[in-house]
Amino acid sequence: MAGPRVGVYLCHCGSNIADKVDMDALREFAAALPDVVVARDYKYMCSDPGQDLIKADIKEHGLERVVVASCSPRMHEPTFKRACLAGGLNPYLMEMANIREQCSWVTTDREAATRKAKALVHSAVNKVRLLEPLQESSVPVEPRVLVVGGGIAGIEAALKIAEAGHKVVLVEREPSIGGNMAKLDKTFPTLDCAACILTPKMVSVAQNPNITLLTYSEVEKVEGFVGNFTVTIRKKARSVDEKLCNGCGTCQEKCPIKVPNEFEEGLGMRKAIYTPFPQAVPNKPVIDRANCTYYKTGKCRVCERFCPPQAIRFDQEDEILTERFGAIIVATGYKLFDPSVAAQWGYGRYDNVITGLQFERLCNASGPTGGKILLKDGREPKAVAILHCVGSRDKNYNEYCSRICCMTSVKFAHLVREKTGAKVYDLYMDMRTFGKQYEEFYNRVVAERDIYFIRGKGAEVMQDPVTGQLLVRVEDTLLGVFREIPVDMVILNAGISPRPDAQEVAQKFGIQRSADGFFLEYHLKLEPMKTANEGVFVAGTCQSPKDIPDTVAQGAGAAAEALKVILLGQVAVTPTTAEVQESLCSGCRVCIPLCPYSAISLDEAKGVAVVNQALCKGCGTCAASCPSGAMRAKHFDNRQLLAQIEGVCADD
């Protein structure tokens, strides 16, 4: 009996594949495979004319199966599925052979690559002959979006969705939204003050009726799939009744306990009951129970005594909320690289060696010095060194460029000159001023007096043990000399690092991380917001180092992605699930405990296993364990995979 009529389409991908794979030989090989009635190669199969080839052949040659050998199915499987559908063929009767990412791009020898491509095409043809048509079904989508992280990326995403008229829950771990941007003083290249451009957005978040703001809260668990996520959120006890509190601040004045303020990067103090900064949203304090005298000793209660609206609640407990969402945006931001890990920068050892974020706080009018750039002893510095690339572009720490430090360094140089009479030494490896108006800003600062740009990486910061004078050692690579520059203050422009709990967060949301530790996007260039977990999107510096304009753009982009999911109203459910062939099933129950979704149960009357199609996600673990071969993973069944194995092995 003749098998199904197979068409094979081989893509050159311009020269990406054709340079390494002999396309004529591959086509001849494919044409000779069993059941293949037509084999063609084409410059770009994904182009309209390429897809038209498939559609026309389905009709003309009566094709019942299609194999496309091209890039990864992760790239163009949906494209070719659509082409098949348009040509009148069930899209599940198409199989791809990945001869670009997994063949031409990874192989040096043309002959070897051609042989490998043949094996991969053979394998795909073997499988496609055994495929069966499948029908997709769909389920309704929960029309709400969860945004995790209330920095500028999350704020932007939440606002865009809410302004489009859709419901958003914004979860932020800290007592206030604002993120790292709220800590900044002025922002490059316009020198807008960060608060001036951020706080209106923060207030909009609080006021928008479509946004539910959950600060001092964390996502604990994420279950379900695109369109229907069930998320458990822990709303930590603030110890303050948010409805009663009017944000007057009396409690913070009266509280006797002072601890270093995280928001001030350790430079200022806060109380045990506190709002992290004056413009906090919401403007409701929290009690830091680890440092509060009442929680430690059972005594004090000063805040309670003085609170005018009587809003203090010492017995408040964490609330656990379970909410449903159609899409999730992860915008959890970054952590500044910690320069204390290496002794050469002197950070943590010398008083006047500070990070860029600490300098932002010093400059900030609401910061610990009221906006004055001062040394630890209260004097104004006479010379300041700024070091670029601290922890960035460094094989010992982070290999990547943090993208913001050149511009913040130039900005710092300008601010030092504006606020003090100090000389500035800016130590750079390369000056990267890539954004709109960035080069112009740099040119403007270069022309300022008493700023010395020295091309070289700050190698070491030392301190004279007697005079306390700081000394920065650098190789001036333009002059070809080593220099030791005496300064009073060193600003280490530490780079952007993934947050320390990035791995835990990635696992919670079912997303992955790239080698640098940031969250992995679906495609570096074309899908920067999507992740491998459909319906979960990323935005901002949790995905890669970015400046504010790029972060805002990605936040808005993620909002568009999330809106796309919830506005469609329906989400397709994969038909590639498992099913039981009842005549083969002995009812042994091996599969039942293996299913991660508890989708399998025993039909007591028939004595056979049954798969709940709505719960099954098609991993196929049950099928791999079924001793009688009764459990079948559709589209990846035993016959199909065994035939594929034969194909990859049979290339001699």
Added chain:
Amino acid sequence: MTDETKTPATEWEPKVVAFLCNWCSYTGADLAGISRLKYPANLRIIRVMCSGRVSPAFVLKAFHDGADGVLVGGCHPGDCHYLEGNYKTLKRRLVFERLLEQFGIEPGRLRLEWISGGEGEKFARVATELVKEVRALGPLGSTRERLARADGLTLRAEGGRA
């Protein structure tokens, strides 16, 4: 590495079949390509949705059909797209190992690796190492004949049905 990527047609060349899960290790293999890393063409990839789908029969089938080595790639523990499929794979490792022992197949011919979608470099390294190791072990040879005789017991049961 350059030695491994060249394959002169005259000499015996090892064959390695890799079963990779769609979400992590297959993506990692794609990233190796996107990063233009090189590894021997001797390794050929079959995509499964989850490493938990890889039945012992597939491993035997690969050796039976001419593979000299097999790689099973899944997500890192805790990262599985299907919550815990990779833990099932980890448990199944014992079955794999015992099966290989019974057929007299050296344990070095089968490798289980956790490779994330961000680990293109790791994928290329594992592929290169495994091909090198399998090359050192030499062709599977007479073991393959033993597998062929066992065909009726193991592979047909799976291959014949479903």
